[in-house]
Amino acid sequence: MKLNKSIYALGLLALLFLPFHQAGYAQSLNDFEEKVTEFTLDNGLTFIVVERPVAPVASMVSFVDVGGVDEPIGHTGIAHIFEHMAFKGTPTIGTSNWEQEKPLLQKSDETYQAWLAEKYSPQPDSARMEELWSEFKDLQEQAGQYVNNNEFSQIIERNGGTGLNAGTGYDQTVYFYSLPENRIELWFSLESDRFKNPVFREFYTEKEVVREERRMRTESQPVGRLVEEFLAVAYTGHPYGRPVVGWNSDITATTMEDAREFYNKYYVPNNITIAIAGDVDPQKIKDMAETYFGDMKTGPEPPPVYTKEPEQRGERRFTIQGQSQPFMLMGYHTVPQDHPDFDALQLLGSILSGGRTSVLYKRMVEEEKTALAVQAFNGFPGTKYESMFATFAVPNQGFSVDTLEATILEEIEKIKNGNIDADALERARTNARASLVRSLDSNSGIAQQLASTEAQQGDWRKLFTDLEDLQNVTLDDLQRVAKDYLTKDNLTVGAIVTKNDEDVTDATR
Numbered sequence: 001m002k003l004n005k006s007i008y009a010l011g012l013l014a015l016l017f018l019p020f021h022q023a024g025y026a027q028s029l030n031d032f033e034e035k036v037t038e039f040t041l042d043n044g045l046t047f048i049v050v051e052r053p054v055a056p057v058a059s060m061v062s063f064v065d066v067g068g069v070d071e072p073i074g075h076t077g078i079a080h081i082f083e084h085m086a087f088k089g090t091p092t093i094g095t096s097n098w099e100q101e102k103p104l105l106q107k108s109d110e111t112y113q114a115w116l117a118e119k120y121s122p123q124p125d126s127a128r129m130e131e132l133w134s135e136f137k138d139l140q141e142q143a144g145q146y147v148n149n150n151e152f153s154q155i156i157e158r159n160g161g162t163g164l165n166a167g168t169g170y171d172q173t174v175y176f177y178s179l180p181e182n183r184i185e186l187w188f189s190l191e192s193d194r195f196k197n198p199v200f201r202e203f204y205t206e207k208e209v210v211r212e213e214r215r216m217r218t219e220s221q222p223v224g225r226l227v228e229e230f231l232a233v234a235y236t237g238h239p240y241g242r243p244v245v246g247w248n249s250d251i252t253a254t255t256m257e258d259a260r261e262f263y264n265k266y267y268v269p270n271n272i273t274i275a276i277a278g279d280v281d282p283q284k285i286k287d288m289a290e291t292y293f294g295d296m297k298t299g300p301e302p303p304p305v306y307t308k309e310p311e312q313r314g315e316r317r318f319t320i321q322g323q324s325q326p327f328m329l330m331g332y333h334t335v336p337q338d339h340p341d342f343d344a345l346q347l348l349g350s351i352l353s354g355g356r357t358s359v360l361y362k363r364m365v366e367e368e369k370t371a372l373a374v375q376a377f378n379g380f381p382g383t384k385y386e387s388m389f390a391t392f393a394v395p396n397q398g399f400s401v402d403t404l405e406a407t408i409l410e411e412i413e414k415i416k417n418g419n420i421d422a423d424a425l426e427r428a429r430t431n432a433r434a435s436l437v438r439s440l441d442s443n444s445g446i447a448q449q450l451a452s453t454e455a456q457q458g459d460w461r462k463l464f465t466d467l468e469d470l471q472n473v474t475l476d477d478l479q480r481v482a483k484d485y486l487t488k489d490n491l492t493v494g495a496i497v498t499k500n501d502e503d504v505t506d507a508t509r
Contacts, residue, residue, distance in 0.1 A: 032464070037282035038454075041289060043298040044270025048450050048460055049285050050277040052443060058278030059163070059178040059443035060187050062195070063451035065273070066266035068170045068244035069305050069385065075254050077246015078262050080168040081203075081210055085259065086175060087152055087166070088201040090193045094151045095201070101146040105200065108139035109256040112204065116253065140204060147202060155190065159183045163444060168244055170382035172452065176444055181279045185288055192292035195272070198263060200256045207251055214245045222324040222496050230329050231381060233316050234388065234492040238309040240381055268299030275451035277443040309333060309386055316492040321499040328401040330408065330493040331390035334485045337383040338457065343469050344477040345378040345389055345485070350428035351420065351478070352376040352411065353391070357427060359411050360391075370399045370407065384456055389485060401495040415482045420475055429470065 037049040071078050091098040115132040118124050156164050156177060164177040179187055218224035228243050235241025246254075276285060312333060335341050353360045353376040364371040372394040380390040393404040414420070454460040 033461075036450075036460070037286070038460070039286055039289070041269065041294055041296075043294070043296055044268070045289075045293050045296060046273045046454060047285065047289050048273070048275040048447075048454055049280060049282045050275070050443075050446060050450065051280065051282065052277050052446070053279040056181045056279050057178055057443065058181050058184055058187075058276055058280050059447050060176065060184075060191070061275045061444065061447040061451045062175040062191060063273045063275070063448075063455045064173045064175075064267060065171075065271050065455045066302065067168060067172050067382070068242060069239040069382065070266060070302070071239070071242070072258075072262075074250060075246075075258055075262070076242045076250040077210060077214075077244070078250075078254050078259060079173055080244055080246065081207060081251070081254060082198075082259050082263060082267075083166050083168045083173050083175075084206045084210060085198055085200055085203065086194050088206070089148070089152050089199065090197045091199055093155070093190075093193065094148050094199075096146045096148055098146075098199075101143055101201070102199075104139055104143035104146075105203075105256070108136055108143060108204070109200075111136040111139060113255050113257065116255070136204075144202070144205075152190065152194070155186075159186055170240055170244055171384040171456065174448065174451075176448065178278075178444060184276075184280060184285070188288045188292040191274075192296065195267060195293075196296050198260075198267075200259060203256045203259065207254065210245065211248065211251050214243075214248065214251070218243065218245060222320075222322060223327055225320060225322075226327055226329055226494055226496050227381075229318060229320060230331070230492065230494040233318050233494065234331060234333070235309055238307050238385065239305060240309075240385065240387070264299070266302050268302065269293065269296045270298055271302050273451045273455040275447035275454070277447040277450070305385060312490050312492075314489050318494050320494070320496045322496055323499055324496060326395050326401055326495065326497050328393045328395070328404055328493070328495045329390060330405060330491065331380065331388040332486050332490045332492075334378060334387055334389045334481075336385050336387060337379065340469075341477075341481050341484075342378065342383075343466070344473045344481045347425065347428045347470075347473055348415070348478050348481060349377040349389065350431060351415075351424050354428060354431050359424070360408065363411070364393070364404065364407055368407070370396055370403050372396050374404070374408075376408075401497060405493060412482060412486050415479060416486070418475070418479050420478055422475060425473070425475060425478065 035051045037051075038047065040046045067079055068076070088094055091102075095101050111132055115129060115136055118129050118132060153164055156179070160180045160183060162178050166173065166175040175191075177187075218228055231241045231243070274289075334345055350358070352358060353374050356362065356366070360371075360374045360376060364374050374391065374393040376389070376391040378387065378389045380388045391408055393401070393408065395401055395404050449463065450460045453463055
């Protein structure tokens with residue numbers, strides 16, 4: 001979940017200027033801007049550099065404005081698959097002989113495509129399929145003998161790197177790690193090489209790793225199954241309804257050629273924002289950016305998602321039966337992060353379930369003890385496009401998901417009727433500020449927020465300018481958004497219920 005962007009600014013100010021606050025100096029947006037250097041290379045690649053000389057380290061974040069929503073039909077999961085590829089090296093890293101490895105990779109992909117075509121032909125020839133698969137496996141084995149496993153990550157670790165990781169969401173793919181400040185040029189060398197020269201090494205092996213992630217996080221996890229089913233039911237047109245990890249059949253159908261086409265379309269410099277925070281010299285950063293990324297070839301502007309989710313015409317419900325703890329997930333279609341109502345919906349989620357004094361937590365967990373946990377939030381599963389206001393709840397023993405739903409709906413009706421006070425609104429603001437101050441305690445956190453805001457909202461300064469919008473949210477705004485968006489016809493409810501348990505009522509009543 002993403003919190004309101006305007007709230008981030010308070011946390012950033014406190015973290016970036018903590019030493020100055022302790023010295024008694026007041027800070028402002030102008031002070032912050034003095035610590036930030038931003039520039040864009042001729043090819044469109046944007047850099048944001050934050051001087052934060054707290055320790056001799058720097059954190060680097062590469063934010064690519066592409067995620068699950070951008071995947072072509074039939075290739076769900078491809079953004080995640082490519083993320084894995086970015087750790088497999090380049091023509092000079094991760095291989096003992098690229099000249100020998102390269103043709104084997106190409107031939108193995110051609111053979112896999114032939115096998116795939118035969119598999120999905122109207123009358124597949126099983127003997128031909130077996131022959132092609134045997135050839136494919138042999139080529140994979142031959143290519144594998146040239147692989148230097150994990151060489152990319154080992155180089156980083158040997159040089160004091162920490163936090164090496166990446167993540168793919170519906171709206172973005174993010175790569176990040178930290179290094180000692182005197183190793184910053186190493187980052188430029190490695191990051192530019194893997195973005196300019198991906199080789200799709202161990203592509204088909206890594207696809208099986210992705211498939212295993214799907215088994216572990218979705219198919220074997222009740223909550224994972226619930227979320228996947230919920231989004232598929234809630235979204236009938238928009239790609240937010242498709243799983244980022246991909247459908248099994250799509251993972252099978254995706255080839256190296258498909259991944260390269262995806263890379264060529266979206267991994268262009270004008271679709272990438274890089275943020276660096278730490279003990280760094282902005283001029284040196286700019287010089288190295290020109291040296292290492294300046295020759296990265298620009299490309300056409302990646303296409304946006306034009307599909308709009310059709311207006312929901314009525315309440316939608318489903319249940320999944322299984323031998324597990326019951327869970328409930330309900331949600332309403334709302335707005336993207338650049339909509340004026342986004343702030344009010346974020347604060348409404350916090351008022352309902354943010355902390356022990358929140359409406360739902362106090363009633364359901366502490367007083368009535370009907371729930372083990374409850375959480376309401378806006379911006380699910382992403383925030384770039386029209387999103388959802390969702391509530392997740394876990395019933396206590398002896399209580400049904402229906403009981404939880406009835407309570408949540410009752411409290412939402414109270415808000416629609418104006419039963420909400422100014423103290424609750426102010427607590428929501430305070431809790432959000434405190435949460436961000438606690439979470440943004442590192443160069444990495446600062447760099448990630450600056451990069452994402454710049455990439456998706458067009459200007460990192462919105463971290464600050466949105467503060468006024470947050471402060472201007474009124475009780476009337478909260479009541480209005482509840483009436484406008486949290487309606488019965490706009491509602492989707494999903495639940496996991498215990499199979500053959502008469503004490504748990506089916507949510508499809």
